Amino acid sequence: MKVTDIQTKTTVKQLKEPFVTAIRKVTEIEVISVSVTLSTGETGMGAAAPTYAITGESSESINAALSGPISEDLLHVEGGFQQLLCKIQASCAGNSSAKAAMDIALHEAYAASKEITLIELLGGGPLLMENDMTISLGSRQHMEEQMQKHLGAGYRILKVKLGKNPETDLQTILFLKEKANGRALFRIDANQAWKPKEAIHFIRELERQNVPLELIEQPVKSWDLEGLAYVTNHVHTPVMADESCATRKDALKIVQMRAADMINIKLMKSGGIREAWAVADIAEAAGIPCMMGSMMESAASVQAAAAIANAHPNITMYDLDAPAWLQEKSDNLLFGSPYVDLDSPYKPSSMPEEV
Secondary structure, rough: EEEEEEEEEEEEOOOOOOOOOOOOOOEEEEEEEEEEEOOOOEEEEEEEEEOHHHHHHHHHHHHHOOOOHHHHHOOOOOOOOHHHHHHHHOOOOOHHHHHHHHHHHHHHHOOOOOOHHHHHOOOOOOOOOOOOOOOOOOOHHHHHHHHHHHHHOOOOOEEEEEOOOOHHHHHHHHHHHHHOOOOOEEEOOOOOOHHHHHHHHHHHHHHHHOOOEEEEEOOOOOOOOOHHHHOOOOOOOOOHHHHHHHHOOOOOOHHHHOOOOOEEEEHHHHHHHHHHHHHHHHHHHOOOOEEOOOOOOOHHHHHHHHHHHHHOOOOOEEOHHHHHHEHHHHHHHOOOOOEEEOOOOOOOOOOOOOO
């Protein structure tokens, strides 16, 4: 197996409305698409989206990594599929989103060379995955408007972005609980905004008030695994690690410390499909279920995430609504409803026009 050509392009996609969390506000996303061609003629496409606040990458750094060390280590090198995937990871330090884009593209090309789909390559099959929808951080009234719109569209699981301060956050979620009137199951994402004792007080109060909670995601700073474990061990509601877990090494630390009850896997954090699969395997060995999530990305990369979610038995929760936030209709076809069906005919089939 040999890669003979690599091409990249950058496009800008507008969001329908601002996406606001405790750590950033997004009104548009840059999508860096990469296409690889094998010596046998098959091609595959992957994509990345820069997220300064989480991976530390920009559009410029992703393009530089793809055209520089990653391409240099991959082009015209004979090797097996797994060997080439390892070369992507070893090509440079960091740059997880750039590596993810190339990893996805190589997986797609390899699947094409076998005349099968990516989901078939990964071992998946027919599975209707229930997606959640995110309520962006904002005024209480705006958050309720978002919630009512999503409930009206058929969503039952709502991921609520919080992180203003614990007391304000508490009043917001109690307000949303009242307005939902039993129609919603909440996933609360603080995006690292709270201190451990603040998080415990917040979660215990929600438990006391019988808020229908599925999980609390990343309540404390990503580096504070001791604090994450402290929260996990002092509340009944499951606590999920997100920014604290990118790679298999992170997953191993979380497992060893019993720092979280669940793990959120994202391709842009892990560096691609191979590493994401390893995270899910490690979590499975410890009895820790996983969610497949995404950054604010296009369907070109989120579809790859959905394929892993479909195929891996330890990934049982899905947070793949990012393409539904984009104005471009083609990005919404597969992810614009409460259920993701990979039997859908939609598939990104060509490189987007360059900016």
